[in-house]
Amino acid sequence: MATQEIKKQSPKVYIDRPEHLSGGHRLCAGCGAPVILRQVLMGAGDSPVVVSNATGCVEVSTTIYPYTAWKDSYIHSAFENAAATISGIEAALISLKKQGKVTEDFKLLSVAGDGGSYDIGLQAISGALERYHDIVILCYDNGAYMNTGFQRSAATPKGAWTTTSPVGKVRPGKNQQRKNLTDIAIAHNIPYVAQASPHNFRDLIYKAEKAFAAKGPAFLNVLSPCPRGWRSKESDSIQLAEAMVKSNYWPLFEVENGVYKINYDPKKRKGAVADWMKQQGRFRHLFTPENEWIVEETQEMTDYQWERLKAMEEATARFGTQEAAEAQEPAE
Amino acid sequence: MAQTEVKTLAITGNGAVSLAMKQVDPDVVAAYPITPQTDVVQNFSQYVANGDVKAEFVTAESEHSAMSACIGSAAAGARTMTATSSAGYALMVEVCFVAASMRLPIIMTTVNRALSGPINIHCDHSDSMLGRDSGWLQIYNEDAQEAYDATVMSFPIAEHKDVRLPLMNMYDGFIISGAIGPLKPLSAEQVQEFIGQAPDYPRLLDAKNPVTMGPFDGLHGWYFEQKIAQNIAMDNALDVIQDTYDRFYELTGRRYEHLMQYRMDDAEIAVVVANSAAGNARGIVDKLRNEGIKAGLIKLRTFRPFPVKQYAEALADVKVVGVMDRADSFGAPGGPLYMEVLTSLYQEGQCAKAVNFIYGLGGRDVFPQNIEDVYRRLDAIAKGEDAPRERIYVNAKGM
Numbered sequence: 001m002a003t004q005e006i007k008k009q010s011p012k013v014y015i016d017r018p019e020h021l022s023g024g025h026r027l028c029a030g031c032g033a034p035v036i037l038r039q040v041l042m043g044a045g046d047s048p049v050v051v052s053n054a055t056g057c058v059e060v061s062t063t064i065y066p067y068t069a070w071k072d073s074y075i076h077s078a079f080e081n082a083a084a085t086i087s088g089i090e091a092a093l094i095s096l097k098k099q100g101k102v103t104e105d106f107k108l109l110s111v112a113g114d115g116g117s118y119d120i121g122l123q124a125i126s127g128a129l130e131r132y133h134d135i136v137i138l139c140y141d142n143g144a145y146m147n148t149g150f151q152r153s154a155a156t157p158k159g160a161w162t163t164t165s166p167v168g169k170v171r172p173g174k175n176q177q178r179k180n181l182t183d184i185a186i187a188h189n190i191p192y193v194a195q196a197s198p199h200n201f202r203d204l205i206y207k208a209e210k211a212f213a214a215k216g217p218a219f220l221n222v223l224s225p226c227p228r229g230w231r232s233k234e235s236d237s238i239q240l241a242e243a244m245v246k247s248n249y250w251p252l253f254e255v256e257n258g259v260y261k262i263n264y265d266p267k268k269r270k271g272a273v274a275d276w277m278k279q280q281g282r283f284r285h286l287f288t289p290e291n292e293w294i295v296e297e298t299q300e301m302t303d304y305q306w307e308r309l310k311a312m313e314e315a316t317a318r319f320g321t322q323e324a325a326e327a328q329e330p331a332e
Numbered sequence: 333m334a335q336t337e338v339k340t341l342a343i344t345g346n347g348a349v350s351l352a353m354k355q356v357d358p359d360v361v362a363a364y365p366i367t368p369q370t371d372v373v374q375n376f377s378q379y380v381a382n383g384d385v386k387a388e389f390v391t392a393e394s395e396h397s398a399m400s401a402c403i404g405s406a407a408a409g410a411r412t413m414t415a416t417s418s419a420g421y422a423l424m425v426e427v428c429f430v431a432a433s434m435r436l437p438i439i440m441t442t443v444n445r446a447l448s449g450p451i452n453i454h455c456d457h458s459d460s461m462l463g464r465d466s467g468w469l470q471i472y473n474e475d476a477q478e479a480y481d482a483t484v485m486s487f488p489i490a491e492h493k494d495v496r497l498p499l500m501n502m503y504d505g506f507i508i509s510g511a512i513g514p515l516k517p518l519s520a521e522q523v524q525e526f527i528g529q530a531p532d533y534p535r536l537l538d539a540k541n542p543v544t545m546g547p548f549d550g551l552h553g554w555y556f557e558q559k560i561a562q563n564i565a566m567d568n569a570l571d572v573i574q575d576t577y578d579r580f581y582e583l584t585g586r587r588y589e590h591l592m593q594y595r596m597d598d599a600e601i602a603v604v605v606a607n608s609a610a611g612n613a614r615g616i617v618d619k620l621r622n623e624g625i626k627a628g629l630i631k632l633r634t635f636r637p638f639p640v641k642q643y644a645e646a647l648a649d650v651k652v653v654g655v656m657d658r659a660d661s662f663g664a665p666g667g668p669l670y671m672e673v674l675t676s677l678y679q680e681g682q683c684a685k686a687v688n689f690i691y692g693l694g695g696r697d698v699f700p701q702n703i704e705d706v707y708r709r710l711d712a713i714a715k716g717e718d719a720p721r722e723r724i725y726v727n728a729k730g731m
Binding site: 048050052059060063064065066068070071072073074075076077078080081083084085086087088089090091092093094095096098099101102104106123124126127128130131 | 359360362386387388389390391392393394396397398400401402403404405406407408409410412426427430434536537538539542543544545546547548549550551552554
């Protein structure tokens, strides 16, 4: 099998694992990204890691020369090419290992925000997934280009205010619904794809461990609260992430060798999208008679996608065979 | 070492370069197909498929990703190569700057071909000239033999501790890349001995000594000094390149210099030209010499770093120099090579008359007669005709 069985551990087990990202970085208070990174890297266990990072918040805040917050090797090259860069690192790792010039089992992680994943980095991610490198690609999705001052991305929710989808007399924020990047990653038929949220850290660390253990590419899409861009309170970040998951807007699920599994099923939806939208200033203008339809449409889309996800789980349950998994793996 | 008897192969430029790549057998090749370099990648794919090379081969989904993968690979500590051309090179350029600033000795073949638009698949030098400020060493090659030799010589140059810069080797698309010419190859053992092992350098894949590469310099401000360091490396490369050429001469008997002079000793008129057109130009020089016209030729090899002093010395006694550019720089005083040559003369306090000839754009043929016309014009200027300040377009319709 391209994937391995991984058990969810108690927090005690995770907290004893080595830190890969040290404190003292300059990410904002309430930012989801460093929380996500620490949790994801706990999934790498004791292995040395090489991180390839796209231009963005994490990059500019963790590597301010001459300082670095990274305890492992780290490279930043450009905005759109983190996944292509890690492809080359993987090729080098294979080559140098064969020659005995490298002996350690490095874990390879590519990190980008939603701009560097949904938009400008999509091609490089798709290429890397298709080439079946043994890598993990992480997207921390905060729903806009927050580093450059809150410009809209393909991940920005419909109706959200951003600086390039501002609210005016004739436009109520972003005009389009968001792209479903997790679905796009799944379509590459790779061993492991998962969606996660930092509020459920056991689930996220388990998924990261699963992703690192998989032979071949794995993709993690993680919801990343951004108080600056969401116009929300720093102290609300983790609760907001939880509310977005509970409303089924950001379902926690994984696709292992093509088989879907919903990791958190509230059975009956707990809360509505309006609950967390009200707590974010970027949606403030939607709660008026002329714009309410956007909130309603987002709710309908969320309910539809949730039902679709459940149907996929049911439909793929019978495919969880070793043969199916092996069929996806490329020839040696 | 004396040159032993070597069989001469009949081979395309691309075949020669892919043979050199096979003999070098780098750790990683990451590439994307862009005609006319596609043969290089295809041939290398076959070597991989046959098990002839140990290299890991990354078939990137774009030239941008190919160069990005090369950056990752070289930063990880692997000897890394790629090949490109034209629009593909243009797409790479953003990250070519990154590769140079990270001081990664990536070796790239760039088969010279026009940039769009209009789209045109044929030879000119506008692609590599686009990257002349990217921080890469640039070597131009006349034929398959030079391209092969340059590929082998690239490694000791780029990986030298005083240089540590990426290097690109150019040759003319189709004219050389696809046409068959003679090649005296080295043996794989000779190649391996010549290139040696890459010196150790901090690398990503060192668990005991992790490194952060490509950090953010927006707050504390060392960007400026970083750029100065790149230029110092360029300066250092001048000697390292010539030393490598000299060492190669001892091995093969083939002599290379930053600029290759032909009948320049007492020349009164001279042409400076790069790549395949030099062959025709030598023939014209011989013809004019038979008539008693003191004509000479300088063939460009090293363009980055630009060997200013060598140009000034070679042109010291020349009355009129014609610089032939197979690329233009719109709105500039002339083509890229013309401006470099003029600056070199000026920096050394020389004032030979200089005329810029733009030729061969988009693969426009340059016939021996066209080059003879260039020399005749230079001869007329040497004898008193006014030197035009504006570009002269060679073999352009309606000119």
